[in-house]
Amino acid sequence: MALLTDFGTQGIYVGVLKGVLSTLAPRANLIDISHDVPRGDVQAAAFMLWQASPYLPPNTIYLCVVDPGVGSARRGVAAKWDTQICVGPDNGFFSYLVSRDGTPEVIELWDPQVSSTFHGRDIFAPAAAQLASGTALNDLGPPVELEILLPVPRLESVSSEVVEGEVVHQDPFGNLITSIGILHPEGSQIRLAPWLGQEPESFLAAQDLAAGLPGGDELPLVRTFDDVAEGEGLAYIGSSGLLEIGVNRGSAAQTLDLKLGAQVQLLIKG
Amino acid sequence: MALLTDFGTQGIYVGVLKGVLSTLAPRANLIDISHDVPRGDVQAAAFMLWQASPYLPPNTIYLCVVDPGVGSARRGVAAKWDTQICVGPDNGFFSYLVSRDGTPEVIELWDPQVSSTFHGRDIFAPAAAQLASGTALNDLGPPVELEILLPVPRLESVSSEVVEGEVVHQDPFGNLITSIGILHPEGSQIRLAPWLGQEPESFLAAQDLAAGLPGGDELPLVRTFDDVAEGEGLAYIGSSGLLEIGVNRGSAAQTLDLKLGAQVQLLIKG
Amino acid sequence: MALLTDFGTQGIYVGVLKGVLSTLAPRANLIDISHDVPRGDVQAAAFMLWQASPYLPPNTIYLCVVDPGVGSARRGVAAKWDTQICVGPDNGFFSYLVSRDGTPEVIELWDPQVSSTFHGRDIFAPAAAQLASGTALNDLGPPVELEILLPVPRLESVSSEVVEGEVVHQDPFGNLITSIGILHPEGSQIRLAPWLGQEPESFLAAQDLAAGLPGGDELPLVRTFDDVAEGEGLAYIGSSGLLEIGVNRGSAAQTLDLKLGAQVQLLIKG
Numbered sequence: 001m002a003l004l005t006d007f008g009t010q011g012i013y014v015g016v017l018k019g020v021l022s023t024l025a026p027r028a029n030l031i032d033i034s035h036d037v038p039r040g041d042v043q044a045a046a047f048m049l050w051q052a053s054p055y056l057p058p059n060t061i062y063l064c065v066v067d068p069g070v071g072s073a074r075r076g077v078a079a080k081w082d083t084q085i086c087v088g089p090d091n092g093f094f095s096y097l098v099s100r101d102g103t104p105e106v107i108e109l110w111d112p113q114v115s116s117t118f119h120g121r122d123i124f125a126p127a128a129a130q131l132a133s134g135t136a137l138n139d140l141g142p143p144v145e146l147e148i149l150l151p152v153p154r155l156e157s158v159s160s161e162v163v164e165g166e167v168v169h170q171d172p173f174g175n176l177i178t179s180i181g182i183l184h185p186e187g188s189q190i191r192l193a194p195w196l197g198q199e200p201e202s203f204l205a206a207q208d209l210a211a212g213l214p215g216g217d218e219l220p221l222v223r224t225f226d227d228v229a230e231g232e233g234l235a236y237i238g239s240s241g242l243l244e245i246g247v248n249r250g251s252a253a254q255t256l257d258l259k260l261g262a263q264v265q266l267l268i269k270g
Numbered sequence: 271m272a273l274l275t276d277f278g279t280q281g282i283y284v285g286v287l288k289g290v291l292s293t294l295a296p297r298a299n300l301i302d303i304s305h306d307v308p309r310g311d312v313q314a315a316a317f318m319l320w321q322a323s324p325y326l327p328p329n330t331i332y333l334c335v336v337d338p339g340v341g342s343a344r345r346g347v348a349a350k351w352d353t354q355i356c357v358g359p360d361n362g363f364f365s366y367l368v369s370r371d372g373t374p375e376v377i378e379l380w381d382p383q384v385s386s387t388f389h390g391r392d393i394f395a396p397a398a399a400q401l402a403s404g405t406a407l408n409d410l411g412p413p414v415e416l417e418i419l420l421p422v423p424r425l426e427s428v429s430s431e432v433v434e435g436e437v438v439h440q441d442p443f444g445n446l447i448t449s450i451g452i453l454h455p456e457g458s459q460i461r462l463a464p465w466l467g468q469e470p471e472s473f474l475a476a477q478d479l480a481a482g483l484p485g486g487d488e489l490p491l492v493r494t495f496d497d498v499a500e501g502e503g504l505a506y507i508g509s510s511g512l513l514e515i516g517v518n519r520g521s522a523a524q525t526l527d528l529k530l531g532a533q534v535q536l537l538i539k540g
Numbered sequence: 541m542a543l544l545t546d547f548g549t550q551g552i553y554v555g556v557l558k559g560v561l562s563t564l565a566p567r568a569n570l571i572d573i574s575h576d577v578p579r580g581d582v583q584a585a586a587f588m589l590w591q592a593s594p595y596l597p598p599n600t601i602y603l604c605v606v607d608p609g610v611g612s613a614r615r616g617v618a619a620k621w622d623t624q625i626c627v628g629p630d631n632g633f634f635s636y637l638v639s640r641d642g643t644p645e646v647i648e649l650w651d652p653q654v655s656s657t658f659h660g661r662d663i664f665a666p667a668a669a670q671l672a673s674g675t676a677l678n679d680l681g682p683p684v685e686l687e688i689l690l691p692v693p694r695l696e697s698v699s700s701e702v703v704e705g706e707v708v709h710q711d712p713f714g715n716l717i718t719s720i721g722i723l724h725p726e727g728s729q730i731r732l733a734p735w736l737g738q739e740p741e742s743f744l745a746a747q748d749l750a751a752g753l754p755g756g757d758e759l760p761l762v763r764t765f766d767d768v769a770e771g772e773g774l775a776y777i778g779s780s781g782l783l784e785i786g787v788n789r790g791s792a793a794q795t796l797d798l799k800l801g802a803q804v805q806l807l808i809k810g
Contacts, residue, residue: 002555009279009549010442012322015272015303019326022301026327031562033555039443040519052552055661056559057566068519069496117494118509121325172550173579224657226609239658249580249608279549280712282592285542285573289596292571296597309713310789338789339766387764388779391595 001028001132002056004049005065005120006037013118017063017125024129031056036172040068042092043150043260047169047177050096050195051240053084063128064088065120076111076123079104079146080137087128089119095150099196107141153179155198162212163192163204163266165243167258174251175244178211178264182241195242205270211235211245212265213258219245221266231255235266271298271402272326274319275335275390276307283388287333287395294399301326306442310338312362313420313530317439317447320366320465321510323354333398334358335390346381346393349374349416350407357398359389365420369466377411423449425468432482433462433474433536435513437528444521445514448481448534452511465512475540481505481515482535483528489515491536501525505536541568541672542596544589545605545660546577553658557603557665564669571596576712580608582632583690583800587709587717590636590735591780593624603668604628605660616651616663619644619686620677627668629659635690639736647681693719695738702752703732703744703806705783707798714791715784718751718804722781735782745810751775751785752805753798759785761806771795775806 001021007013014035021028033052037045045066053062067074067089075090079097081104086094090108098104109127127140155165165180179198184191190204209221219235220228225248228234233256238244243266247255258264271291277283284305291298303322307315315336323332337344337359345360349367351374356364360378368374379397397410425435435450449468454461460474479491489505490498495518498504503526508514513536517525528534541561547553554575561568573592577585585606593602607614607629615630619637621644626634630648638644649667667680693708705720719738724731730744749761759775760768765788768774773796778784783806787795798804 002559004555008442009302009304010306012303012318015274015301015322016325018301019272019303019322019330022299023325023327026299029562029566031555031558032549033552033559034549036550048552052555052559055556055563057563060559117506121509172548236657239661278712279572279574280576282573282588285544285571285592286595288571289542289573289592289600292569293595293597296569387776391779 001025001061001063001128002031002033002052003035003063004033004037004045004052005035005063006039006041006045007035007065007120009035013120016121017065020121020125021063021129021132024126025132028129028132031060037066040066042066042068044169046093046096046150049086049093050100053097056084058083060084061128061131062086062088063120063124064093065124066093067091067119075144075147076109076119076127077106077144077146078109078127078131078137078140079106085131085137087124087131090147092148092150094146096196098146098149099152105137106144106146107137108144109141152196152198155179155194155196157192157199157202161268165264165266167245167260167262167264170253170260174253175238175246176252176256176258177238177240178243178245180243180264180266181237183237183243184241185237204266204268208268208270210267210269211243212267213245213256214262215257218267225249271295271331271333271398272301272303272322273305273333274303274307274315274322275305276309276311276315277305277335277390279305283390286391287335290391290395291333291399291402294396295402298399298402301330307336310336312336312338314439316363316366316420319356319363320370323367326354328353330354331398331401332356332358333390333394334363335394336363337361337389345414345417346379346389346397347376347414347416348379348397348401348407348410349376355401355407357394357401360417362418362420364416366466368416368419369422375407376414376416377407378414379411422466422468425449425464425466427462427469427472431538435534435536437515437530437532437534440523440530444523445508445516446522446526446528447508447510448513448515450513450534450536451507453507453513454511455507474536474538478538478540480537480539481513482537483515483526484532485527488537495519541565541601541603541668542571542573542592543575543603544573544577544585544592545575545603546579546581546585547575547605547660549575553660556661557605560661560665561603561669561672564666565672568669568672571600577606580606582606582608584709586633586636586690589626589633590640593637596624598623600624601668601671602626602628603660603664604633605664606633607631607659615684615687616649616659616667617646617684617686618649618667618671618677618680619646625671625677627664627671630687632688632690634686636736638686638689639692645677646684646686647677648684649681692736692738695719695734695736697732697739697742701808703808705804705806707785707800707802707804710793710800714793715778715786716792716796716798717778717780718783718785720783720804720806721777723777723783724781725777744806744808748808748810750807750809751783752807753785753796754802755797758807765789
C-alpha cells in the first residue's frame with residue numbers, strides 16, 4: 001500500500017492512518033509517497049500520483065487523502081484499474097491516472113457517518129485495508145462513475161518546429177515541470193508520446209532544441225544541470241520524461257517569472 | 271511498535287532508534303506517530319499519545335522520547351496496561367493515558383550508564399525491543415510508581431448552559447483543541463463523556479451551541495469548516511471528540527488571540 | 541536496507557526509491573536514516589553515514605544518494621565491507637567508513653543510460669535491491685577502486701595537555717560536533733581512540749577538562765546540558781563519543797561564532 005496526503009508529518013494524522021491500516025491489514029507493506037502535498041492542492045496531488053505510480057509495485061493500493069472539501073457533499077470512492085486501486089475523495093485526484101490508464105471501475109464508499117473531519121481515518125483507511133485483505137471492490141459500495149476530472153493540461157504540436165504546453169508542477173527544489181512529453185530520445189530523433197494521450201505520437205529532430213518562455217526568452221535543452229553555468233537556466237528532459245525548466249544549483253521558480261499554467265514551447269531549430 | 275519523539279527527521283536520530291529496534295527485534299512493525307513534537311514539550315507529547323493511541327493496533331509498544339531532562343535524575347520507565355506498553359522517561363509523558371486507562375504496572379529501567387545524552391538509543395529502544403521480543407516487564411527493572419503526572423486539564427459543567435474547559439493543544443494546522451469532550455452527538459442530544467474522567471457523563475441539548483472565548487466572543491458550533499465563510503472562525507467537534515476552535519482555510523492560532531490554557535466555554539443556548 | 545539521501549520528503553522522490561526497492565526486493569525492511577542531508581553536502585552525508593551505521597543491523601545495505609554531480613562523469617559504485625554494503629555515487633560519501641572499516645571491495649555499477657537526472661531510481665535503487673535479493677557484488681559491474689576520498693579531519697595530540705581538532709558537523713539542533721574522539725571515560729582516565737585512526741590510542745586525565753575555542757574562550761567539559769545554566773555554552777562527550785559544543789536549551793551554531801572546520805582544542809588542566 002502507498003500513502004499520498006497533505007497531512008504533513010508534524011501532527012499525529014499520518015501515524016493514525018498507519019495505525020488503522022496496520023490494525024486491519026497487519027501484513028501490509030506501507031510506502032509513503034509524500035505527506036507534503038501543498039495543502040488542499042488536488043492538482044498537485046493528481047500530478048504526484050501520476051508521477052510516482054509507475055515505480056510502485058504492481059497492484060499497489062493507494063490511500064489518497066488531499067481533501068479540502070472533507071465533510072461537504074463530495075463522495076468517497078475506490079477506483080480500480082488492472083494495475084492499481086486508489087481510495088480517496090472524488091475530487092479530481094485520480095484524473096491523470098484516468099487519462100493515462102483508462103476508465104477505472106469505481107464504487108462509492110459507504111459513509112458510516114462517524115466523523116465529519118477525518119474521513120482518511122474513518123472511511124478511506126479502513127476501505128484501503130479491507131481491499132488489501134482481499135475484500136472485493138463491490139462489497140465496499142455501489143458502482144458509480146467519477147464525477148470530477150481535472151482538465152487535461154495542454155500539449156499541442158502546432159508545427160514541425162513548435163510544440164506548445166504549459167507548466168503543470170513545481171517540484172520541491174523549484175524545478176518547473178511542463179506538460180511537454182513524454183520525450184524519448186532515440187538516436188537522432190526524439191519520440192514524443194503524449195503523457196495523457198493529448199495527441200498521437202510524433203517524432204522530433206533531436207538536435208538544437210530549446211525551451212521558449214512566455215517573454216520570448218529561450219533556454220537550451222541540455223542533458224543535465226552541470227551543462228550550464230551555476231545560476232543559469234536550462235531545459236532538460238526530467239526523470240518522468242517531461243520537459244522541465246531548471247536553474248543549475250538554484251530554483252527556477254524563484255529565478256524565472258513562471259507560474260503554474262504559464263505557456264512553454266519546445267522549439268525545434270535543428 | 272510505535273515511535274513518538276521530538277527528534278525531528280533532519281538528523282540521524284530517528285534512523286538510529288529504528289536501527290537499534292530492527293537489530294534487536296527484526297520482525298517488529300514500526301509506525302511513526304510523529305517525530306515533530308515541539309522540542310521538549312512533554313505536555314504536547316502526552317496529548318498526542320492520548321490522541322493517537324486508540325488507533326494503533328492492540329498491544330502496541332510505544333517508544334516515547336521527549337526528554338528535556340535527559341542525563342539528569344529523572345528515571346526511565348516502562349509502563350504496562352492491558353492494551354499497551356509505553357517506554358520512556360518518567361516526566362509526565364504518560365499522564366493522560368493514566369487518567370484514561372488507569373494505573374499501569376511500572377518498572378524503572380536499569381541504567382547501563384553508557385550515555386548521558388542519548389537514552390533513546392541506549393536505554394529506551396533496547397528495552398522496547400526486548401519487550402517486543404517477549405521479555406517480561408519485570409525482567410527489565412524493579413517495580414516503581416510513576417513520579418510525575420501532569421495536572422488534568424480543567425473540564426467542568428458549571429451549569430446546564432455552560433461547560434468550561436481550556437485550550438490543551440495546537441495542531442500543526444493552527445487548530446486549537448480544547449479539554450471539552452468527548453462529545454458524542456446522539457440524535458437531539460450530545461453525550462459528554464469526559465476524556466480524562468474529570469466528571470461523570472452528562473447530556474447536553476444538541477442545538478444552538480456555541481463556543482465562548484475569553485473576550486466574550488462566540489463562535490457557532492458547526493459540523494465542518496466549510497459551514498462558515500473562508501477566514502471565519504468556527505467551533506466543531508474534532509476527530510478525537512473534543513471541542514476544537516478553527517478558522518476555515520486559515521489558522522485559529524494565528525487569527526484568534528488564544529494560547530494554551532486559555533479558558534473556553536461550551537454554551538448551550540437551545 | 542537503509543536510505544540516506546538529500547531528497548527531502550516534500551516530493552515523491554523518496555517514495556519512488558522505496559517503490560523500486562519494494563518492487564524488486566519485496567521482503568526488504570527499509571529504514572530511513574535521513575532524507576534531509578543538507579542538499580548536495582557530501583561531507584555531511586559521509587559523517588551521518590559514519591555516525592548512524594554502528595546502530596543499524598549487521599549486513600545492512602545502504603542506499604546513499606547525495607549526488608550533486610548526477611549526470612556528470614562521476615561513477616556509480618557499490619562498496620562492500622564484511623559488515624555492510626553501500627550503493628551510491630563515488631564522490632566521497634563512503635570516505636569515513638573507509639577510514640574506520642578499511643578498504644572495501646568496490647565495483648562500478650553498469651550504467652543503463654536510462655536517465656540523466658535520477659540515478660537513485662534508475663541505477664542505485666535497482667542495484668541495492670539486487671544485492672538484497674542475493675545477487676553477488678561482482679555481477680553488478682567490474683571491480684574498481686574508490687576515486688574520491690574526503691580528507692580525514694584533523695585530530696592531533698599536540699601535548700599531554702592539548703588535543704587539537706576541528707568542527708566536523710552541525711546537528712539539526714545546532715550542536716557542533718568536533719573531530720576530537722572517540723572519548724571513552726574509564727574511571728579517572730579518558731581513553732582517546734581516534735575515530736578515523738588519525739593517531740594511536742592514548743589516555744587523558746579525566747578531571748578538569750575544557751574545550752578551547754578559536755578566540756581563546758573555554759567551555760567546561762560537563763556531563764550533560766543541564767550541568768550549565770540555560771543559554772550557557774558547554775562541551776560534552778556526544779552520543780557518538782566525539783567532543784561536542786552545545787548551548788543548554790539553545791543552539792551553539794547560532795550563539796557561538798564557530799563554523800565547520802574551526803579549530804577546537806581539548807584542554808587537560810587537571
